[in-house]
Amino acid sequence: MAKGKKRIAIIACKNIKGVSCVGGCLKCFKGISERAGEYERWKDYDVEVIGMDDCGGCPGVIMPKLFLMMDMGKLYDRDFDAVHLGTCIMKATQTAKCPIEVEKLKNMIETKMGKEVILGTHAY
Numbered sequence: 084m085a086k087g088k089k090r091i092a093i094i095a096c097k098n099i100k101g102v103s104c105v106g107g108c109l110k111c112f113k114g115i116s117e118r119a120g121e122y123e124r125w126k127d128y129d130v131e132v133i134g135m136d137d138c139g140g141c142p143g144v145i146m147p148k149l150f151l152m153m154d155m156g157k158l159y160d161r162d163f164d165a166v167h168l169g170t171c172i173m174k175a176t177q178t179a180k181c182p183i184e185v186e187k188l189k190n191m192i193e194t195k196m197g198k199e200v201i202l203g204t205h206a207y
């Protein structure tokens with residue numbers, strides 16, 4: 084029996100994701116379905132994806148976009164508990180010249196929004 088429900092938001096790298104991630108974000112939905120990769124932490128929970136968005140493009144405007152998502156979520160009773168920064172963002176910071184400082188961003192989201200932040204999504 085599930086321990087409860089987790090509502091999650093997913094943020095992707097705009098450059099890598101494009102208009103729609105390859106396969107319609109299939110990798111994320113597979114990872115969620117199988118509780119694989121960074122989604123494994125939710126193996127004892129029901130998971131509801133309340134929104135997927137991108138960083139807004141370089142140099143990244145994740146904080147304002149997340150605040151908007153949170154405001155909309157409250158308006159429609161769809162607020163989220165946790166934010167996954169996509170594997171695409173992690174790859175962009177590690178292998179390209181993505182200017183996002185993920186640890187700093189994680190800290191900012193946790194401090195200013197009170198949301199749990201997970202660095203990564205699927206492992207594919």
Ligand code: SF4
Binds near residue numbers: 096098140171172
């Ligand atoms: S800021 Fe980083 S995550 Fe956003 S589009 Fe640029 S490279 Fe991708």
